[in-house]
Amino acid sequence: MGTLHLIFVALAVAINIAVFYYVRDKGEDHLLNLLWVLGLIMLIAEVFKQWFCYKYIYGEQISLIYFPWQLCSIAMYLSFAVKYLKGKSQDAALVYLCSFSLLGAIMALAFPGGMLLEGSVFMIHSFIYHALIISESIIALEILKKRERPSFLPSLWLFFITAAIAESINVLGKLIINDPSREPEMFYISPFYPTSQPILSDIAGKIGMLPEVVLYMCSLILASYLIFLAEDRAFFSNTEKS
Secondary structure, three states: OHHHHHHHHHHHHHHHHHHHHHHOOOOHHHHHHHHHHHHHHHHHHHHHHHHHHHHHHOOOOOOOOOOOOOOOHHHHHHHHHHHHOOHHHHHHHHHHHHHHHHHHHHHHHHOOHHHHOOOHHHHHHHHHHHHHHHHHHHHHHHHHHOOOEOOOHHHHHHHHHHHHHHHHHHHHHHHHHOOOOOOOOHHHOOOOOOOOOOOHHHHHHHHOHHHHHHHHHHHHHHHHHHHHHHHHHHHHOOOOEO
16 A cells, blocks of 8 residues: 555656646746646546446445545536636636545545555546546646635535535435445535545544534634735735735
8 A cells, every 4th residue: 555655646746747838938828728628637537436436336136325526526516617616706617626626636645545555447447537637736826826816715605505415316326225334424424324534534433423523524624714914925925916
């Protein structure tokens, strides 16, 4: 696990260094189209993953364990949709990509336990997917650098919306499937079972599931905001606040 993990991380770093140098001098329309292409690639790959999971991991049994609405999944939808959005909505999507999505990708690559359990095809898909999220974050940053100084607040509201949808999927999955081995745990905030996330599961055992979910959500928001502040200082400090 250690060597393979390091190889994939090194490849992700190399890919995104190349992406960084490629996008630096590109116009906004080109970058929005590039995000759309990456989003489309991820959507096609996600369809393949869902088929692969159904066919080979769950033996043609319906399971929502890998339903595509985790924190990292949102980048796939936003990247595809962002060029169709306008104004503040587009800015919110771009800030989400370079804060919440970037955080999710870094966490997944740093702690890849779930990626290394279900076979080589699933593993390769997961590492490429999260490497592409970082690429999308870099592209989103490059777009935002060309605009008025962005605000974090609209992306926070977008996060609340995506989290609410995630919890709705968790509830519906419980009602429809009623099997813990096949039920969804979107955003790792299921109200029915302690989270499967390491460390957080221990916290849930000590303080309860609801306080742990609140703590986890607050931690995600704080970490994403700190990422945004770092980006603001590095890239947006010389632009006007929008």
